[in-house]
Amino acid sequence: MFSTLEMDLRPGSGLGMFVIGTSLWTVLDILRGAQHFFPQVDLKYDPDSPTTPIILHLRPHLDLLFTGYQQRLHTISVRKLRDPHPPLAMAYKKAILSSSEEVLRRVGVSRMFGPTYPGDDLRYPGVSFSFEEDGRGETLKNPVSLPDDRQQEVKRVIISQKSLDGEQRDALDEVTECPVMAGELSQAILKIHEGVTLYFYPTGSEPIQILLGSSTAQDLMCDLGPPVRTHYKEDDRMTIHMSGPEADTDGDYFYNYQQHGIDFLISGSTHTVKKIVVHSNVPGTPLFQRYKRCPWEIQGRPEDDEDESPPRKRFYERVEEIQHFIAPGEAPPSMILNRTDDEDGLRLPSSTTRLFGYDGIILEATESGQAVTVMLF
Structure with a gap:
């Protein structure tokens, strides 16, 4: 016997526990605690x-x-409104x-x-009601009208952000800033040999x-x-690649x-930041969902003292472009990293990554050229 899934409809804002503008990382974390209602979660993405x-x-x-950029x-x-596994009760x-x-x-x-504009669906600010299960509209509709359109059964309910101009929002648009984002990271500007500047919502x-x-x-x-x-640093395998004497990492x-x-590696002796690691949260990789997507940007040198918009490379750009930005010319030799080596039986489509080391920065990228982590040191 299934418990009834009770969810309140909030046009333009959300449904039940789900709030428009919430990050993918947060929603998946919520779902871990609601497995009795959602025992199976399918994630679909372009690898x-x-x-x-x-x-x-x-x-x-x-x-x-x-959304693709902010996640x-x-x-x-909402569909299959009358499916009893589990039963759904939706209130407004x-x-x-x-x-x-x-x-x-x-x-x-x-x-x-109340009333709305004519059309196949009933559209209101922040919510619409469709009479087609798959939402493909009148291309599959029977051209013969029902005897009483008033009795048409709603098959799908769609909730999205309210548009400022009243037009329906495109599925590829990013979510505009809203209260649920308050206190979350909006931008991380990385400067090689310097550090990172973090910007938060509200703007x-x-x-x-x-x-x-x-x-x-x-x-x-404090910040x-x-x-x-x-946790204390225990993996010192990378120190074998250091050109000089191995540094003391005890207690880091x-x-x-x-x-x-974001991760910060802190010195066990001085308690200052030694390394900064930012994560892209790319689906299909071993670190997916361990970290929220950090919207990082690597900033280059300004052309002159009056340059207020120095060049940058962003997390979604190809690693080849980022490499050329950091050091024009031939890319350095890469090292292969398989993060599933310590996870017996775990198989992922992008388990193997490559590490590209430069002076002050290391890029970790998938075989398809997506930058999954960046480390400043």
């Missing part, structure tokens, strides 16, 4: 591009569409719209939401600067709050700010 939209299919009722919830599609302003006993029809929508908030060799663990605690996780530890997609 060749880090910036195409991602769809979470929560059987049998929900499809959640996330934020853009559209919620505390009145039941649809349930296993209550069939949602055209006349019911009109009574609840206009004072940025935070983290400097290599200068910012301390206490600074991080970013306590990390989600702290990481502050993991997974909610921002």
Whole structure:
């Protein structure tokens, strides 16, 4: 026997526990705690591009569409309203719209939401109601009108952000800034040999600067709050590749700010930041969903003192372009890293990555050329 899934409809804002503008990382974290309602989650994405939209299919009722760049919830599609596995009860302003006993029809929508413009679907700001299960519109509709259109059964409900101009939002548009984003990272500007400048929502908030060799663990605690996780550095295998004498790393530890997609390696002796690691949260890679996508940009040198917009390369650009930006000319030899070596039985489509080392920065990229992490040191 399934428990009824009770969800309140909020046009332009969300449905139940799902809020428009929430990050993919946060939604998947929520779903881990709701496995009794959503035991199976299918994630659909384009393995060749880090910036195409991602769809979470929560059987049998929900499809959640996330934007390609920000990875934020853009559209919620509700279907199979009367499927009993589990039964769904959808309410609006505390009145039941649809349930296993209550069939949602055209006349019911009109009574609840009022008049709207003519068309195959009933469209209101932030929500629309479709009478086609697959949403393909009149191309598959029977040209013969129903005897009583008022009794047409609603097959899909679509919730999305309200558009400022009243037009329907495109599925490829990014989500505009909204309250659920407050306190989250909007931009991370990386400067080689210097550090990172972090910008947060709401837009206009004072940025935070983290400097290599200068910012301390206490600074991080004051500026970013306590990390989600702290652990001591135990893997020193990369030190074998150092050209000089191996540095003392005893006692070094990481502050993991997974909610921002950033790690900081802190010296065990000076307690200053030694390394900064940012993560792109690319689906199909071993680190996917361990970190929220960090919207990082690598900033180059300004052309002169008056240059207010120095050149940058961003997380979604091909690693070949980023390499040429960092050091024009032939790319350095790469090292192969398989992050699943320590995970017996784990198989992923992009488990093997390549490490490209430069003075002050290391790029980790998939075989298809997507940058999954960047490390400053």
